[in-house]
Amino acid sequence: MRIGVDATCWQNNRGYGRHARALLSALARLDTKNRYVFFLDSEEGLAALPPGVEARLARAGSPASVAASAKGRRSLGDLWRMSRAMSEPDLDLLLFPTIYSFAPVLSRARKIVMIHDVIAETYPRLTLPHPLQRLFWRAKVALGRWQADAIVTVSEYSRRAIARRFDLAPERVFVVGEASDPIFRHLPDARLTSRLNALGLDPDHRLIVYVGGFGPHKNLESLVAAFARLASRPDLSDIRLVMVGEYEREVFHSYFGVIKQQVENLGIAGRVIFTGYLPDEELVVLLNCATALALPSLMEGFGLPAVEAAACGCPVIATTESPLPELLGDGAAYIDPHRPLELEEALSRVLESENLRLKMREVGLEAAGKLTWEAAARQMMAVIENLK
Numbered sequence: 001m002r003i004g005v006d007a008t009c010w011q012n013n014r015g016y017g018r019h020a021r022a023l024l025s026a027l028a029r030l031d032t033k034n035r036y037v038f039f040l041d042s043e044e045g046l047a048a049l050p051p052g053v054e055a056r057l058a059r060a061g062s063p064a065s066v067a068a069s070a071k072g073r074r075s076l077g078d079l080w081r082m083s084r085a086m087s088e089p090d091l092d093l094l095l096f097p098t099i100y101s102f103a104p105v106l107s108r109a110r111k112i113v114m115i116h117d118v119i120a121e122t123y124p125r126l127t128l129p130h131p132l133q134r135l136f137w138r139a140k141v142a143l144g145r146w147q148a149d150a151i152v153t154v155s156e157y158s159r160r161a162i163a164r165r166f167d168l169a170p171e172r173v174f175v176v177g178e179a180s181d182p183i184f185r186h187l188p189d190a191r192l193t194s195r196l197n198a199l200g201l202d203p204d205h206r207l208i209v210y211v212g213g214f215g216p217h218k219n220l221e222s223l224v225a226a227f228a229r230l231a232s233r234p235d236l237s238d239i240r241l242v243m244v245g246e247y248e249r250e251v252f253h254s255y256f257g258v259i260k261q262q263v264e265n266l267g268i269a270g271r272v273i274f275t276g277y278l279p280d281e282e283l284v285v286l287l288n289c290a291t292a293l294a295l296p297s298l299m300e301g302f303g304l305p306a307v308e309a310a311a312c313g314c315p316v317i318a319t320t321e322s323p324l325p326e327l328l329g330d331g332a333a334y335i336d337p338h339r340p341l342e343l344e345e346a347l348s349r350v351l352e353s354e355n356l357r358l359k360m361r362e363v364g365l366e367a368a369g370k371l372t373w374e375a376a377a378r379q380m381m382a383v384i385e386n387l388k
Contacts, residue, residue, distance in 0.1 A: 003036050003094070005036055005039065006097065008101045016116070024036075025050045029050060030378065034384065035054070039057075039082065040056070042059065042063040060078040074103075099116075099140065110150075118301075145166060152380070157322060158323070190288035191203065191285070205239065207240050207290045208293075209292070211244045211309075214247055215252055218297050219337050220243070222343055227272070230351070231271055240271050240273060245275075287312035299322065303327075306328065310331050310365065315332070315361060316333070318334055320337070328363070331363035333360070
């Protein structure tokens with residue numbers, strides 16, 4: 001079969017882009033039965049495509065990774081160009097690795113559409129603050145579901161949530177998992193790099209790390225408040241909160257200004273470090289040096305930063321509203337994101353107990369090691385085979 005792939009989020013540094021690059025690269029490498037045609041809307045990322053795939057460019061006035069944002073939308077012209085390109089009759093199957101960049105197509109090809117989570121449906125005003133954006137999002141997701149011959153998501157947790165939210169038969173929704181990139185691994189002699197030192201990190205400090213966006217649904221106000229209370233304790237005078245994530249060129253709805261103001265109002269500006277985007281080469285070092293990673297989101301479809309941290313041997317404190325309890329087991333401590341004191345208590349336990357951290361590290365490393373992109377690619381190959 002010739003399989004057309006929407007690769008318009010290939011250059012995105014956030015979760016959708018990371019997921020697409022890892023899954024599609026593994027899929028193109030392992031699936032020798034089918035031919036893959038990658039559709040992009042800008043030349044950025046062309047050079048990094050997997051070997052052996054065909055690339056087709058449907059140039060957009062504004063790439064989907066920028067236009068399909070919290071404050072904008074893709075133009076009808078850009079949508080039409082991508083739709084027309086992917087409707088070519090030489091394609092037997094179409095794969096959209098995220099509903100985020102979905103474009104409707106006029107084609108008899110079978111269609112696989114990935115819906116990673118139902119965060120926007122569960123917390124619409126926290127993710128899409130403008131009514132018109134919510135309207136466009138609902139229309140796009142409805143059309144994507146209607147056109148899909150198979151809907152794929154990233155975890156059993158999301159599979160249950162999608163079936164419940166959209167009243168779908170569970171057998172219509174398939175799970176294709178995620179994994180950390182091989183770069184995320186335990187480094188026996190990890191030391192902070194000069195760049196991390198320049199940001200204000202000190203090897204003598206215990207570091208609580210957050211990795212991700214600054215959207216309101218990430219529940220970061222609760223994290224900052226819990227950290228401030230802990231930081232006031234004399235026995236925790238050395239702790240620092242390191243918040244990793246793009247905040248200057250973010251295309252998704254960002255609450256960064258609110259979080260930064262909260263930090264200043266609480267008088268902890270000297271103890272909270274905003275790093276901005278960090279490349280993986282820096283992030284793996286930070287996670288190896290960290291005391292814990294906190295992911296207190298109101299909802300996560302997968303929670304990849306937590307899996308990446310576990311793969312580095314970093315203890316994780318994560319939301320129960322995610323698949324992480326199933327994925328990491330005792331490799332993490334879990335908190336109800338609607339109960340702020342649980343977060344403070346979990347952070348305190350992990351900070352205080354070296355034995356607990358050692359246990360979480362061992363279990364987390366083992367659990368994260370069982371998740372691979374090769375396994376995810378084979379799951380996708382099974383979905384493709386089922387649609388022949």
